[in-house]
Amino acid sequence: MIELSGISKSYNKGAVKAVNNLSLTVRPGEIFGFLGPNGAGKTTTIKMMVGLLTSDSGTIKINGYDIEKEPLQVKRSLSYVPDNPAIYEKLSGLEYLNFLADVYGVPAKVRRERMERFLSLFEMTQAVGDLIQSYSHGMRQKIVLIGALLHQPQVFILDEPMVGLDPKSAHNLKEYMREHCAQGKTVFFSTHVLEVAEKLCDRIGIISHGELIACGTMEELKAQAQNTGSLENIFLELTEA
Ligand SMILES: Nc1ncnc2c1ncn2[C@@H]1O[C@H](COP(=O)(O)OP(=O)(O)OP(=O)(O)O)[C@@H](O)[C@H]1O
Ligand SMILES: [Mg+2]
Numbered sequence: 001m002i003e004l005s006g007i008s009k010s011y012n013k014g015a016v017k018a019v020n021n022l023s024l025t026v027r028p029g030e031i032f033g034f035l036g037p038n039g040a041g042k043t044t045t046i047k048m049m050v051g052l053l054t055s056d057s058g059t060i061k062i063n064g065y066d067i068e069k070e071p072l073q074v075k076r077s078l079s080y081v082p083d084n085p086a087i088y089e090k091l092s093g094l095e096y097l098n099f100l101a102d103v104y105g106v107p108a109k110v111r112r113e114r115m116e117r118f119l120s121l122f123e124m125t126q127a128v129g130d131l132i133q134s135y136s137h138g139m140r141q142k143i144v145l146i147g148a149l150l151h152q153p154q155v156f157i158l159d160e161p162m163v164g165l166d167p168k169s170a171h172n173l174k175e176y177m178r179e180h181c182a183q184g185k186t187v188f189f190s191t192h193v194l195e196v197a198e199k200l201c202d203r204i205g206i207i208s209h210g211e212l213i214a215c216g217t218m219e220e221l222k223a224q225a226q227n228t229g230s231l232e233n234i235f236l237e238l239t240e241a
Contacts, residue, residue, distance in 0.1 A: 002026040002049065002155060002188055007058030008210075009044050012022045018044040020210040021058070026188055026203070028154075031181050033197035034190040036207035037239055037241075042190040043083055045207070046159050049188070050080040063154050076104075079148040083159035085140070086231035088131035093143045095148065096132060111150065118146040121172050130194065138164045145173065156180055158189040162196060172201055196230040 001026065001141045009019040019041040026032040036042050047053040049060055051071050051139045059066060065073040088096055115152055119125045123141040132140065148156070156177070162170050177200065197204055198218060205215040213221045214224050218231065225234040 001011045001028055001059075001139060002032075002043070002186060003059075003061040003062055004049070005059045005061075007045070007048060009041075009048060009055050013098060019048070019055075019207075022207070022210070022212050023058075024205055024212060024215055026182045026186050028186055029181050030202045031177055031187045031200055032189075033201035033204045034188065034207065035192070035194070035197055035235060036206060038188075040207045040239075041210040042207060043159055044143045044210075045186075046080075046190060050157055052077060077153050078157055079151065081148045081158040081161050083163070085144045087132055087140055087144060087237055090131065092131055093128040093135070096143060097128070097147055100147040101150045106151050114150050114152070115146070118149050121176065122146060122169050138166060138169065141165060142169060149176070153185075154187070157185045157195040158187070160190055160192065162191060162193055170196075190211060194231045194235055199227060202204055204231070206235060206238055214238050 005023050005027070007019060007022050008017070010017050022045060034042050034045070044053065048055045049062065049067070051067055051074060054068070059068075061067070062074045062076040065077065067074050087101075091099065097115055098111075106114070119128055122145065124139065124142050124146065127135065127139060132143065135143065141161075145161065161173060165173065174196065177189075178195055181187055200212075203215065204221060206213050214221055216224070221231070223233050225237050
């Protein structure tokens with residue numbers, strides 16, 4: 001469960017208003033897609049949700065925990081895949097995964113099972129012993145994803161997770177997101193790939209100039225726009241201006 005209530009964030013002492021009075025709720029069992037033009041405020045919102053930035057105003061609750069009052073509980077109950085992960089070049093993939101599993105306190109047996117499963121799902125079993133500095137862009141993205149999946153949190157937050165993934169890996173990630181939600185968990189992700197959002201998401205939010213300009217199921221978005229066609233048409237119409 002994700003509850004954002006009236007959150008705002010400015011940069012440069014108020015000169016750039018990145019997020020303006022944004023409220024939304026994502027319930028257990030839902031996949032929520034967060035769309036918006038470049039610079040609309042998606043990454044800023046996500047960074048506030050995971051505790052990397054503090055909001056100027058408003059409240060954020062993840063699984064009922066307040067990000068300001070109970071930051072550790074929030075971080076324990078979510079997993080986050082950043083858009084531009086800082087990754088430890090001098091570690092092997094395996095060392096990196098073990099490091100993350102240690103941070104999140106994943107017990108040895110469960111850790112082994114999950115690593116095996118996710119390494120195989122993303123075809124990283126062969127490469128896991130190599131140094132991360134030797135990985136391609138997509139391989140880095142996949143090792144970060146696997147690391148985020150190891151502790152199986154209630155809430156999974158991803159910032160443009162499909163970028164750089166090959167079609168099979170992207171497909172497997174989408175399948176995994178569905179499985180995650182079928183267990184009553186929550187997925188929140190930003191994307192520019194409207195076809196993915198349209199097919200995968202239970203609900204979609206569109207942010208423009210820091211404001212949530214539309215939010216709902218595909219049917220609800222269609223009702224809100226004049227244009228009843230594809231999500232692409234709706235997106236273009238609503239984000240004009
Ligand atoms: N560290 C920063 N300092 C100053 N301004 C920033 C900073 N980070 C973001 N901004 C500004 O805040 C606004 C929102 O940026 P944000 O990164 O949240 O957008 P986004 O929706 O994630 O865009 P994209 O689709 O390109 O990833 C933009 O105007 C951006 O220039
Ligand atoms: Mg971004």
